[in-house]
Amino acid sequence: MIPTITTFGWVPEFARGFVRDLRPRWAFEEVGQCYRVDLISDSKSPEHRRLQPFGQVPTYRDDEVAIFESGAIVLRIAERAGKLIPVATAPRMRALQWLAAALSSVEPYVMALAVNDIFEADREWSKARHAKVVDDLKTRLTDLEAALGDNVWLDGDEFTVGDLMMVSVLGELRGSAELAYFTRLAAYIGRGESRPAFTKAIADHMATFEAPAAS
Template identity: 55%
Template sequence: MTIDPSSPIKITAFKWVPEFAQGQVRDLRVRWALEEVGQRYEVQYLVLGEHKEPPHRARHPFGQVPTYQDTEVTLFESGAIVLHIAERFEGLLPGNRAARARAIQWMFSALNTIEPPLMDYAIVTLFEAGKPWSEPRRPTVEARIHERLSELSRRLGDRRWLDGDGFTAGDLLMVSVLRIVEGKGLVEQYENLAAYMARGIARPGFKKALADQLSGFARTPPPEASEWMEKQQQAE
């Protein structure tokens, strides 16, 4: 769908992030969900530091993105937003009650079971890569990842999607989470998971959402970016 300034649906996103984060910021999950259900939306871009100011904290108490607003509700947390979109519009949740519950189950599984160890990998290899404790932690982190991915691989089996042939919000979030370590040789060790992730990112809705997110980023960092990144590193 086209990004539409007149849409009653508004999301927030960062105007600039470091290159390694582009394509990973979690407004991508919300954009993808909106594409899958065929809804136009407006994007409010936040400049560096604006996400920590009172106007945005009124939407998101933790000063992060994304947030979502429509005519009925203002929400934060990408998982909650995707669930709201899936419940409000057709296309991401099955009509059958039991199948719907299973799809929601996979949404929670993606965020609560699979994402934490993958984010630990990002921390030890990227955000805290220079810290003395990071490299010693890495084998434990990778072992935990493989425990979870092997379990997920066994459960997926030869299914096209997590609950069979139909793509759901559970798949949307699971593929989004697996992408955190795309190309790192982790998911790729499991043939069916790699194929599953590839099916997800081949969907037209994902491609459009990713292209729109990437096109919205400023091409050069703002003047205050160096100071901000230095403070972030000191705070870790």
């Protein structure tokens, strides 16, 4: 079977370009793998929860596996294709460490800002908490920018699953005032998002939401 991902058929405008089906879409384009997309309207339904117990997207299935979590899905796509992930042990493990770091060490700080300033902006404490959330994020981004240094990609000249996931996470800050402090990270995101595979992936992602309006 053609690998298949499941994601939303519609989201509000503010979420377009940020739903996490973008990550496997990008991976598929990088490795040259055709794929299908099943669109859903209710991620909390019993049917979907059998695939994703937390009621989120995306999910993934192929002839051998059915899995969820964008990091696991991207890794499956890369390993199945033998691309985006080095063969030699040391660089392979470094690619995996950066994939894990993107999800575990960076994304929680990025999401904390989104939760505070978007999803919980109407709470009485959100304005007071904003400065602390931003300070924590800037501390983490300072560490990440130092680790990137003058490298093109996180581990040098080779783009890997670690970079795909890190750029995807940092892309959630696209256009934010916080990212303006970090010129190297902004340039790094720009390099990732200028890749033809990303351009195709985000165009297809956005077309999902534009299609109903065009009909």
